[in-house]
Amino acid sequence: MLHFEKKDLHNLNHAEAPYVSIYQYGKTDISSHPSDSSRVGLSKKGMMKLMSYWIEEGNLDDNDKQQIKEWLDQ
Numbered sequence: 621m622l623h624f625e626k627k628d629l630h631n632l633n634h635a636e637a638p639y640v641s642i643y644q645y646g647k648t649d650i651s652s653h654p655s656d657s658s659r660v661g662l663s664k665k666g667m668m669k670l671m672s673y674w675i676e677e678g679n680l681d682d683n684d685k686q687q688i689k690e691w692l693d694q
Contacts, residue, residue: 621654 622640629638635652642648646664662670680688 648662651659
């Protein structure tokens with residue numbers, strides 16, 4: 621389970637303890653608290669769609685792109 625620090629969150633975040641869990645085959649759960657049953661669950665395809673949309677919106681600078689390339693080469 622991935623936990624976020626204050627610096628990782630947008631200033632409009634209101635989740636008590638936001639987290640992300642990644643399961644077999646890339647299934648991903650996102651919730652405001654680990655015990656929250658009203659989480660968002662994404663399939664691998666859904667997660668790819670989210671990342672693609674985020675990248676297309678211009679959220680990466682050249683350093684970010686280089687870091688992602690390095691992660692993909694691991």
